[in-house]
Structures are given as C-alpha cells and as structure tokens.
Amino acid sequence: MTPMLFGPPSRQLFGLFHAPEREGNVAMLICMPIGQEAIRAHRLFRVLSDRLARIGVAVLRFDYYGTGDSPGDDADGELEGWRRDVCTAHEELRRRVGARRILWLGARLGATxxxxxxKSGHCDPARLILWDPIIDGARYLDSLRESHVDALERSYCVPDPAWRRRLTKDGDAYTDEVLGFAVSPVLRQQLRSLSPKALQLTALHHTTVLADPEDRAAQQWASAAAESRMPVTISSFQHPLIWTSDPQPNNAMVPTEALQRLTAEAHD
Incomplete structure (x- = not known):
C-alpha cells in the first residue's frame, strides 16, 4: 500500500494505491462515502482493497478535497468538486495501471x-458498481439529521427533549454540522436538489446497482434506467453494515457478506 498526494497543486488529493500482487487486467477506483459513513466503512474498504490486490486487482482509494487526509476543510466539500475529484483520481489510477480496465466502486454519496x-464525459470507467447510492438527497439529509439527534441522546444520561422538538419543527436544524462534520451551504443546497432526474446513467458502460430492497428510491431509479434500455443490473443486497453508527453487538466491523459480494463484483 503506497500513500501519495496527487492532482493539481490547487486541489491535491490524498490517496492509497494497492499494487496488484499478481498479473491481471482489472483496476478499481473506490469512491468512498462521506463523513461518519466514511469512518464506519474505512476498515471494510481497507480489507477489500488488500484482498483485491492479492488476487491481481490494482486499487486506488482516495479522499475527496476537504475530507479525510486530503487538504481543505469540511466546509470546502460539495458535490461538483467531488465529481471533479473522481475524474482526477481516475486519471491517476490510469497513469499507474496502463491498459487495465478501470472499474469504479462508489458507496453512498460516493456512488452519487x-x-x-x-455522466460528465471527462472520465470514462469500464463499469460502475454503485452500493447503496444516494438518490434522494433531501431524504438523505433528513436521515443524517435524525442520526445526529439519536447520537446526541445516546451521549447524555439525561437527553434534552428540545433536541428532538427542534428536529421536528425546524427543517434547517442540524444541517450546519452533522455527526461531527460541517456541511457547507453549497452542499446542503445540492443535497436538497438531488433527485433521480439529476442522476442520469450513461449507456457507455454497464452499471450494477447494489441496493437494499427497502431502499425504494434506489430500486425505482435503477428500474427506470433499465426500462429505458440502459445497461443496468439491479441486485438487492442486504447487509449488517450500519452506515452512521457502530456495529450492533455480535456484528463484525467488516461484514463477510459485503466483503465477499464486493470482491466478486471485481471479476464480473
């Protein structure tokens, strides 16, 4: 595993390159979730990257600008910039792996x-693998707000009832900072505007959507794309990973189901 900084001087990104340990023709770019979701999934993606490297898949994990170990602050983070960061990371991985097919694995807001x-046309993956993609941004923001209040109530012996009243009555409550991470006004507005219509898939490559059966927004979005003859495969995928909180008792930090399924996707 090789740590590095890459990208233009004005917007460098931190990445970790996992060199393949045997011959192969596939590379994978991992587009991580954001905020607490990235923290909860960090070990899973580290283990996944090591496992893929052992079977001959080159892997690049990276932090978007303003996240993780990349330069910038939380308040610098927003979707348009992160879109460009994905293309910057793709080009860096292409530089390192040559003619290998580059797959993208995106999770949660990283999938978005x-x-x-x-869709931008500035970078072209061989295939997209989208795990629990965020399709309805307003609903996602509301779920983060709810998780934020849940975390507050768990942290205090005597929770303040005003927290939940504020959550219910004020739609802007707990949107400046969510679960310990600042949310810029730009990102907040982008999330509120994010809808299935804004996320059009391209026919230039195959897309696999791994979504919880209860995530109706993702299921309907992927089904609509398939009905319009886009090359999309929809796969219902339940797993015990909780994106915004610690694992439940007796659940692993690296769920075997998720690890096996994501590893298998690199071979398809």
Missing part, C-alpha cells in the same frame, strides 16, 4: 459522485 463524474 461517481454517477455525476461518469
């Missing part, structure tokens, strides 16, 4: 950024 990047 991957769709936007693929």
């Amino acid at each position: 950024a991957a769709v936007l990047a693929a």
Whole structure:
C-alpha cells in the first residue's frame, strides 16, 4: 500500500494505491462515502482493497478535497468538486495501471459522485458498481439529521427533549454540522436538489446497482434506467453494515457478506 498526494497543486488529493500482487487486467477506483459513513466503512474498504490486490486487482482509494487526509476543510466539500475529484483520481489510477480496465466502486454519496463524474464525459470507467447510492438527497439529509439527534441522546444520561422538538419543527436544524462534520451551504443546497432526474446513467458502460430492497428510491431509479434500455443490473443486497453508527453487538466491523459480494463484483 503506497500513500501519495496527487492532482493539481490547487486541489491535491490524498490517496492509497494497492499494487496488484499478481498479473491481471482489472483496476478499481473506490469512491468512498462521506463523513461518519466514511469512518464506519474505512476498515471494510481497507480489507477489500488488500484482498483485491492479492488476487491481481490494482486499487486506488482516495479522499475527496476537504475530507479525510486530503487538504481543505469540511466546509470546502460539495458535490461538483467531488465529481471533479473522481475524474482526477481516475486519471491517476490510469497513469499507474496502463491498459487495465478501470472499474469504479462508489458507496453512498460516493456512488452519487461517481454517477455525476461518469455522466460528465471527462472520465470514462469500464463499469460502475454503485452500493447503496444516494438518490434522494433531501431524504438523505433528513436521515443524517435524525442520526445526529439519536447520537446526541445516546451521549447524555439525561437527553434534552428540545433536541428532538427542534428536529421536528425546524427543517434547517442540524444541517450546519452533522455527526461531527460541517456541511457547507453549497452542499446542503445540492443535497436538497438531488433527485433521480439529476442522476442520469450513461449507456457507455454497464452499471450494477447494489441496493437494499427497502431502499425504494434506489430500486425505482435503477428500474427506470433499465426500462429505458440502459445497461443496468439491479441486485438487492442486504447487509449488517450500519452506515452512521457502530456495529450492533455480535456484528463484525467488516461484514463477510459485503466483503465477499464486493470482491466478486471485481471479476464480473
């Protein structure tokens, strides 16, 4: 595993390159989730990257600008910039792996950024793998607000009832900072405007959507794309990973189901 900084001087990104340990023709760019979701999934993607490298898949994990170990602050983060970051990371991986086919694996808001990047025409993956993509931005923001209040209530012996009243009555409550991460006004507006119509898939490559059966927004979005004859495969995928909180008792930090399924996707 090789740590590095790459990209233009004005917007450098931190990445980790996992060199393949055997011959192969596939590389994978991992587009991570954001905020607490990235923290909860970090170990899973580290283990996945090591496993893929052992079977001959080159992997690049990276932090978007303003996230993780990349330069910038939380308040610098927004979807349009992250879209460009995906293309910057793709070009860096292309430089390192030559003619290998580059797959993109995007999770949560990282999947959303991957769709936007693929649609932009500035970078071209061989295939998109979207895991629990965020399709309805307003609903996603509301779920983060709810998780934020849940975390507050768990952290105090005597929770303040005013927290939940504020959550219910004020739609802007808990949107400046969510689960310990600042949310810029630009990102907040982008999320509120994010809808299935804004996330059009391209016919230039195949897309696999791995979505929870109860995620009706993602299921309907993928089904609509398939009905319009886009090359889309929809796969219902339940797993015990909780994106915004620690694992439940007796659940692993790296769920075997998720690890096996994502590893298999690199071979399809």
